[in-house]
Amino acid sequence: MYTSNLNNLILNSDSYKTSHWVQYPTGSEYLSSYIEARGGDYKVVFFGLQAFIKEYLSTPITHQDIDEAETVIHAHGLTFNRAGWERLVDKHGGYLPLRIEAVPEGSIVPVSNVVCQITNTDPEFYWLPSYIETALLRAIWYPSTVASVSHYCKKVIRHALEKSADNSESLIFRLHDFGSRGASSHESVALGSLAHLVNFAGTDSMAALVAASRWYQMGNDMPAFSIPAAEHSTMTAWGRDGETAAFANMIEQFGGKNNAFSVVSDSYDLWNAIDNIWGDALKDDIKNMGGTLVIRPDSGEPAKVVREALERLAVRFGTRLNSKGYKVLPDYVRIIQGDGISPQSLGKIIDVVMKAGFSAENITFGMGGGLLQQVNRDTMNWAMKASAICIDGVWKDIYKDPVTSHSKRSKKGRLALIKDDNGQIKTIKIDDLNTDTANLLRDVYIDGKLLIEDNLTSIRERTGW
Structure with missing residues (x-):
């Protein structure tokens, strides 16, 4: 043989x-x-x-x-x-x-x-x-192709920030790579995720960090960043009755001045999580922790869910109007949408959110299969x-x-x-x-x-x- x-x-x-x-x-x-x-x-x-x-x-x-x-x-x-x-x-x-x-x-x-x-x-x-x-x-x-898709998304987000936010300084962190588990191989992750980093500085694909150093002379410079984040297992491990305690633990572990952390909040009832847990039971803890809670919906029709989540958060936490006349949540609470994101759906979500009067600065996006896997040689022929x-x-x-x-x-x-x-x-x-x-x-x-x-x-x- x-x-x-x-x-x-x-x-x-x-x-x-x-x-x-x-x-x-x-x-x-x-x-x-x-x-x-x-x-x-x-x-x-x-x-x-x-x-x-x-x-x-x-x-x-x-x-x-x-x-x-x-x-x-x-x-x-x-x-x-x-x-x-x-x-x-x-x-x-x-x-x-x-x-x-x-x-x-x-x-x-x-x-x-x-x-x-x-x-x-x-x-x-x-x-x-x-x-x-x-x-x-x-x-x-x-x-x-991945770099081209990512660059297109950056253009869409930039346009939205220029129209609805006071500045675009956060642009390079507005599209986060969630694609590692959905890619076809470890090398695909390394290449595709690194290609995304041509345009953005946010990734959860650690292979891209190795690839940047190995192939593109990054040395000890860090090309991208992430934040602590929950997954469903770390939330559901507390049980349905323990969801408030699970969320409180995230604040205790990761809250603090200038810190940011993400919590998936749809394990059972996203609206209950926003209205009664984040927006009531833990509201003072969030306001006083000194950092930023990033709430992650992870199911449902993306544009509809993001708009309603913003509207409910606005009721609980209030908003201010920025210089462009759009509503902005307090700095200590934001949303990241990482489910169902593609170049097309991303633009649709932004349109819906801005039509509802909210600035695009309230949202960050996570993109997985749509970024690294839902492309082929015929995408650009x-x-x-x-x-x-x-x-x-x-x-x-x-x-x-x-x-x-x-x-x-x-x-x-x-x-x-x-x-x-x-x-x-x-x-x-x-x-x-x-x-x-x-x-x-x-x-x-x-x-x-x-x-x-x-x-x-x-x-x-x-x-x-």
Whole structure:
């Protein structure tokens, strides 16, 4: 029985790729491919390439990897380019002879534009750019999509705060990542949660903290924060008759000057919890504790529940009108809605709340599956396509243009990304790039070396943090 290593880059591909090296025309020397998001509802926030390069392209392929891959691929019923991989190890020390260009991470780019381009640097390995498509495209589409969704949500929340709050200083804490348990794998959590932190500074996914340090030079700097919070088990463990004692214990354990803590309050009857426990039995304790209680509803129709919760809290604790004319609860009580949040429902909740006269500053959101898991490659129609090939020293454009789906038409030629005279980002052929116009694509990786290393802080700045 064969054994294999999940970190074997040769096996980090689709099965059909193993037979492609003999399918290109005789005389093939170089292949240029690009990655783009072809559509969707969001602008692209490019992110994740550096993590992939550090994790997978910075370790050389070995003869052991080749032996292992050959065993697996032959047993799988396919042909294997052993001579090509051995040549790669012997000639290049196992590092991939590739040039990867990309926009700086954190760049915001309209869809249907090149964000990454890959070309082999040694003519013997014309088959290599396409071979790593599976791994490279996946490494880009997932974190970039999460970052794009998160950035869209930030835009919605920012607009609401600008309209209904005295300031937007709390914006980076208004969308908290709750997605760790709902993600498909630990690595998905690390990548997706870290992508969210391009836009926000709140997460309950500790894998993202490790990922930031491992891949994006955070060192001892903390990229995100959380607060103590209850779950249903810690509340229901006290029994239904002990709910008041459970809530009181949260105040005793976590209350205090400048402290904030969250308590899930719908274990039995959210309205009773707001009206009679928080708003009556424990009202003075909340007012005098010096910190902020964040009440968490966790069931029901989100917009309706949040609005009613705010209205009931207003009756019990009162409100003030801010400079924009919207109602604000006292600083010691707030709401976090973490159930049923998506980019669409978030906007709906905010609209309902503001129509009821409440400022968006009363609410924080927690987003789980809608952030890390309810995305796929088709959310933004990501694709990597070959656009140019050099045969016997001559470059020529290649493309696809299916008569059955013109939306899948691919770009032609070796590409560049520019800002035109009107400041609009657009993709052009590299041959059309003049000396006065900067190419927004920059070399990130050449022949095994990471050429530019970004930290999360600089990436955040590019998004308009």
